[in-house]
Amino acid sequence: MTPCAHLIDDDDAIRDSLAWLLESCGVACRSYPSAEDFLAEWLPSCTGCILLDIRMGGMSGPELFDVLCERGCRMPVIFLTGHGDVPMAVAALKKGAFDFVEKPFNDNELVDRVVEALKLDANQRLAAADADSLSARLGSLTTREREVMELVLAGKLNKLIADELQISMRTVEVHRANLFDKMGVRTAVELAQLLAGKR
Amino acid sequence: MTPCAHLIDDDDAIRDSLAWLLESCGVACRSYPSAEDFLAEWLPSCTGCILLDIRMGGMSGPELFDVLCERGCRMPVIFLTGHGDVPMAVAALKKGAFDFVEKPFNDNELVDRVVEALKLDANQRLAAADADSLSARLGSLTTREREVMELVLAGKLNKLIADELQISMRTVEVHRANLFDKMGVRTAVELAQLLAGKR
DNA sequence: GCGAAAATTGTGGAAATCCGCAATGGGCCG
DNA sequence: CGGCCCATTGCGGATTTCCACAATTTTCGC
Structure with a gap:
């Protein structure tokens, strides 16, 4: 799993345009048409960040987020939403989401946030590696x-x-x-x- | 400045009902009809938390928040807002606001959040005291x-x-x-x- | 029951730490 | 100028640490 942005949205057009946008800025992407599809491929060793639509057929974005948190996923999550919902945004951020942006979004700003998320993930991974090595030695x-x-x-x-x-x-x-x-x-x-x- | 909730809202009725709600739950309150009034009384030694309305005549809630952050105010801030605005909520939380709730709010939940905010403030104050004593010794x-x-x-x-x-x-x-x-x-x-x- | 890993203890010497006693020189303030 | 604080150094002894060499006992799984 090479570092990349994982795009999860049930709208093909949005996934494709997001992928085009990000890849044109040098950010590798992988697309998933549903939360379930992503979960099926997800491994704790996955690297990168997640762009997650709120409303999807099947499992919703927030539901997937909760599952991933439980399973120890540390990838930064950027929520994407069509209709503003303050309580949902507040809940997501308080649970540790990296960002919460409304569509339509500003392309440049989104790319910047994705890049920041990827950087954060890389740093977290370094820190986690240190922590692992430490607990291995303690063990x-x-x-x-x-x-x-x-x-x-x-x-x-x-x-x-x-x-x-x-x-x-x-x-x-x-x-x-x-x-x-x-x-x-x-x-x-x-x-x-x-x-x-x-x- | 005894620990209390600082209510900042230009609507007298809301301030009064909030004060009544909180004090009936044992939370002391102080009311300010504007951001400027609060700033005039604020001191770094102030204790407690802040309930801050977004839209006010004169300085707005977010503006006051920024000023307080600059001046080193560490009191937890709970934003109160009438109309949902996701980007504003996201921005506030990312800057370190304690919470962001929409009116009309659930009384019990709000009181709970205020109590949590007061507890956080007390803990932060203890930690800050330790840090001060430490830097005094270092100095x-x-x-x-x-x-x-x-x-x-x-x-x-x-x-x-x-x-x-x-x-x-x-x-x-x-x-x-x-x-x-x-x-x-x-x-x-x-x-x-x-x-x-x-x- | 056997063997490996873990826990245990001893001896003895080199090196380091800890501390009290004693003292010198420089800089700053009243 | 005298007192005070800081930085500096030496001496010497009690205490502690660090280690190499050597060995016994306990524990635990196969």
């Missing part, structure tokens, strides 16, 4: 190593840690060295920064 | 102490720091102890966590 820790890590992050000295865990200082040192190794850090400070905010 | 550091702190946070050993700053290890130790003291931490790990994300 590789043994129980003891995790316990020691907690206490290290609490700023406690090895002697105190040994005391609290009822083990010898030497053992703490071993665990400490092993977990530093697994987490890819060289000092407790680096570890603290690596886990800043998380956990 | 009390001398130039050298700040330099040493940077390198400590980079996970460097005193020996290396002494080398980079071209001073003796003993001096580094002194600065380190002093800055730990000023920042109110006992270890480098605590310092790293205190500054997690910031700076």
Whole structure:
């Protein structure tokens, strides 16, 4: 799934004109005539952004959006709508939609928003990759190593840690060295920064 | 300025009925017949949330919102509007408005949103107080102490720091102890966590 | 029950940290 | 000019960390 704009609209003409517009600006596109068609092809590894019509036969845009959110889809979603509906727009944005634009839209502005959405997605993906690598490293820790890590992050000295865990200082040192190794850090400070905010 | 909902609307009847509704639910209110009246009384120390009408004589709701944002007002803003306008709602929410509701609104839902907004404001205020205390402590550091702190946070050993700053290890130790003291931490790990994300 | 991984502990020495005591020099303010 | 704050440095000892070498016990799945 190469990064692209996923166009979901049951109106062939709109899909085609959108695809033409975006591709003429260098944005790759894929078209889907219904929410169900998109869901059938969607994978968590999908990259890019989504242009989603509100009113469609079968599953509606907001319904698809909810499903995708549940399934962990992080692609930015730009809603497209024919008739203004403030509560719907407000609900969509509060749920995390990237944008909500009314038809007819200004071509240049829409392209700009799509480009921004693609950029956001790329950044989110980088951040997610970091987070994944981090939790993978955390997952590789043994129980003891995790316990020691907690206490290290609490700023406690090895002697105190040994005391609290009822083990010898030497053992703490071993665990400490092993977990530093697994987490890819060289000092407790680096570890603290690596886990800043998380956990 | 005790925590309260600030009602800004040029329609006396709406202000009064809103005030009655909210106060009957235990939410203190203050009313302002225009954006200008509110601005005249507003101070950065104001607490609570804002219920803001879109269309008003003089400065409009969105205009006031922009001004408040510039001046660093962090109170959550709930926009109230008579006629649906999707682009305006989208713009307001993207700029950070707390909510955007159409009249006529559901009384209970609005009260709920106001209560949530007040809660958010209280939390933001706590966070801001922490941030202020932190930057106050950072500000009390001398130039050298700040330099040493940077390198400590980079996970460097005193020996290396002494080398980079071209001073003796003993001096580094002194600065380190002093800055730990000023920042109110006992270890480098605590310092790293205190500054997690910031700076 | 066997073998691998995890948890545990010891010894001992090099290196680093932590701290109190003591002191010098520069810059700024009243 | 004297006092105060900041930056600087040295000495020395108590404490801690870091590691290599070496080894025992526990746990857990096949």
